[in-house]
Amino acid sequence: MIGIVIVSHSEMIAEGLKEYAEGINKNKIKIIAAGGADDGRIGTNTLKIIEAIEEIFDGNQILIMVDLGSAVLSTEMAIDMLDDEIKEKITIIDAPLIEGTITAVRMAQEIDDVDKIISKVMEVREHKKLI
Amino acid sequence: MIGIVIVSHSEMIAEGLKEYAEGINKNKIKIIAAGGADDGRIGTNTLKIIEAIEEIFDGNQILIMVDLGSAVLSTEMAIDMLDDEIKEKITIIDAPLIEGTITAVRMAQEIDDVDKIISKVMEVREHKKLI
Numbered sequence: 001m002i003g004i005v006i007v008s009h010s011e012m013i014a015e016g017l018k019e020y021a022e023g024i025n026k027n028k029i030k031i032i033a034a035g036g037a038d039d040g041r042i043g044t045n046t047l048k049i050i051e052a053i054e055e056i057f058d059g060n061q062i063l064i065m066v067d068l069g070s071a072v073l074s075t076e077m078a079i080d081m082l083d084d085e086i087k088e089k090i091t092i093i094d095a096p097l098i099e100g101t102i103t104a105v106r107m108a109q110e111i112d113d114v115d116k117i118i119s120k121v122m123e124v125r126e127h128k129k130l131i
Numbered sequence: 132m133i134g135i136v137i138v139s140h141s142e143m144i145a146e147g148l149k150e151y152a153e154g155i156n157k158n159k160i161k162i163i164a165a166g167g168a169d170d171g172r173i174g175t176n177t178l179k180i181i182e183a184i185e186e187i188f189d190g191n192q193i194l195i196m197v198d199l200g201s202a203v204l205s206t207e208m209a210i211d212m213l214d215d216e217i218k219e220k221i222t223i224i225d226a227p228l229i230e231g232t233i234t235a236v237r238m239a240q241e242i243d244d245v246d247k248i249i250s251k252v253m254e255v256r257e258h259k260k261l262i
Contacts, residue, residue, distance in 0.1 A: 012147025013229065016166075020141045023173045035147075042154045067229050072260050094261045096227030098144065098198050125256045129203050130225045 002114055003030040003056035004104055007049055007075050008067045008097060011036030017098055021105045029108040031101075032056045044071050049078035053086060061114040062090045063104060063121075067097045091118060099124045133245055134161040134187035135235055138180055138206050139198045139228060142167030148229060152236045160239040162232075163187045175202045180209035184217060192245040193221045194235060194252075198228045222249060230255045 004021070008014040014035025021031050034052035037043030053062060066072050072092065079090055091114075093100055100121045107117045135152070139145040145166025152162050165183035168174030184193060197203050203223065210221055222245075224231055231252045238248045 008147070008151075008229070010147035010151045012143045012150065014147075016139070016141035016143025016145075016147060019143065020139075020173050042151050066260060068233055068260070092261060094259055096256070097229045098139070099227055102199055125227070128225055129197060129199070130223060 001030050001058060002060055002108055003032065003062040004101060005049065005052050005056060005062060005064045006031065006033045006035065006101060007044060007064060007071045008035040009042050009044055009071060011040050013067070017101055021101055024102070024109070025105050026109055029105055030056050031105065044074035046074045046077045049075055050081055053078065053082060053090065057086050057089070060089065063118065064090060064092045065095070065097055065101045066092060093118060093121055095121050095124050099127070132161050132189060133191055133239055134163065134193040135232060136180065136183050136187060136193060136195045137162065137164045137166065137232060138175060138195060138202045139166040140173050140175055140202060142171050148232055152232055155233070155240070156236050157240055160236055161187050162236065175205035177205045177208045180206055181212055184209065184213060184221065188217050191220065194249065195221060195223045196226070196228050196232045197223060224249060224252055226252050226255050230258070
């Protein structure tokens with residue numbers, strides 16, 4: 001099953017987004033939160049990201065959704081430290097965190113093709129919220 | 132002082148984003164969270180949004196940051212029910228929730244001109260996270 005790892009500076013954001021996403025997930029995708037620094041404060045934590053990836057990995061693709069700045073850096077550091085077998089299955093998605101994650105989970109309910117899901121998520125930044 | 136209202140389907144996302152944003156706010160902007168349905172479950176709540184706007188309003192501009200779908204609708208319904216004096220000071224920002232809010236707060240540390248802040252926040256959707 002495709003996995004999504006949510007990397008945010010805030011543990012509450014990551015956990016809240018996981019809850020929000022699980023509400024529309026009919027067991028089609030695995031979702032795990034990796035938010036906050038190791039003491040639960042604002043920040044990102046490479047070790048927490050590594051553990052989340054290893055927990056969710058089952059041989060299938062993993063998408064990593066990130067918020068800002070050091071979330072990307074910590075994720076890249078985490079990936080560097082993983083086994084090649086896992087590493088090659090990971091894609092960091094360059095999309096808005098909340099909007100991208102919800103779109104990925106919605107798409108995964110309908111399609112299994114990870115490249116198509118990623119391409120839909122990449123379109124999210126163009127979506128208008130106000131009509 | 133300019134106010135920011137965070138409207139999310141998730142109370143945890145809204146509260147987490149407020150905490151994240153307050154971490155970079157040197158008392159230059161007021162931030163309030165209005166997340167989740169009235170029972171704390173996933174959803175949006177017009178009354179909660181009205182109360183947040185009224186609590187933060189001090190005669191200055193208010194920016195409302197939203198996540199997806201009904202967050203916009205509930206915010207528009209909330210604005211409809213407010214006094215004209217407040218209504219005319221409100222702008223719903225069409226930008227990614229986390230990335231837009233953090234950018235708004237960052238900008239507000241340096242500039243007071245709300246139109247310039249909005250214009251910077253509107254550019255956020257073009258920002259690349261991966262280099």
